[in-house]
Amino acid sequence: MSKEGLIAAKELKRLQTQSVRLDRFIGSHVSRLLKSDLVSVLAEFQRQNQVFLCMKLYEVVRREIWYRPDMFxxxxxxxxxxxxxxVDETxxxxxDLKKEEVLFDQxxxxxxxxxxxDNExxxxxxxxxxxxxxxPDRPLSLPFRVILKGLVPYPELREKVKDDFLELFPGMIVYDPPEDICEDSDEEARTDSDLE
Structure with missing residues (x-):
């Protein structure tokens, strides 16, 4: 990120509670950043979980002349x-993604x-x-396995995905964790909090 990008990021963070000044700064300075700086500032705000500023820059990026819809x-x-x-921002x-006809791979x-x-x-x-x-992509087994592992705390949803997986990949085996795996972690958390 260049010096201009760093200055813009710092000023955006400073002005985020002042909507009029923030919008003015975005119009006068942020929109003049180079593509690489604008994308770098957005990536940095994503890393810092600055949701409000990310949404502002998301709109700025999408209005740029060089913008092309991109899966990443x-x-x-x-x-x-x-x-x-x-959820609302999601x-x-x-x-927007659907309007721009962006397709994700499996x-x-x-x-x-x-x-x-993972974020409940x-x-x-x-x-x-x-x-x-x-x-339209051909289903792959690995993404299903990743999803199934994430669904361990949600047994009803896991069964639905597991059924889909077995229908798509009939010769494959799905590992089912022990029934009490979620209960054990809850009990450990309670025990740890009792000790404190």
Whole structure:
């Protein structure tokens, strides 16, 4: 990131609570950043989980003349939103992605679904899983295995995905964890908190 990018990032963070000044700064300075700087600032804010600023820069990037819809751009936004449990923003980004006809490959779908599951957003994860199933890409077993592992705390949802997996890959075996694996971790957490 260049010096201009660093200055812009610092100023954006400083102005994020002042919407009028923030919008003015975005219009006068951020929109003049080079492509690499703008994308770098967005990536840095994603790393820092600065959801509000990421959404602002997301809109700026999408308005740029050089912008082309990109699977990785959307994946990174969705993963950051999953980490921060931002369902409304996720829906907005997903709508934009659909309008721009961006297609994810099976591995990216698997990573996204797992990201939402790991961040305790099973409904969003299953919505993405539905999109994955409707994808024109040929199903692959690895993304299903990644999703199944993430679904261990959600046995009902796991059974549905497991049935789909066995239907698509009839010769494969699915590892089923012991029934009490989730209960054991809950008991350990309670025991640890009792000791404190």
């Amino acid at each position: 751009f959307y994946r990174d936004m969705l993963m950051m939103l999953a980490r921060n449990k931002k 829906k907005k980004v997903w709508e 591995h990216t779908f698997g990573d996204l679904v797992r990201g939402f599951l 957003l099973p409904l969003e994860a299953m919505r993405l899983y539905g999109e994955m199933r409707e994808s």
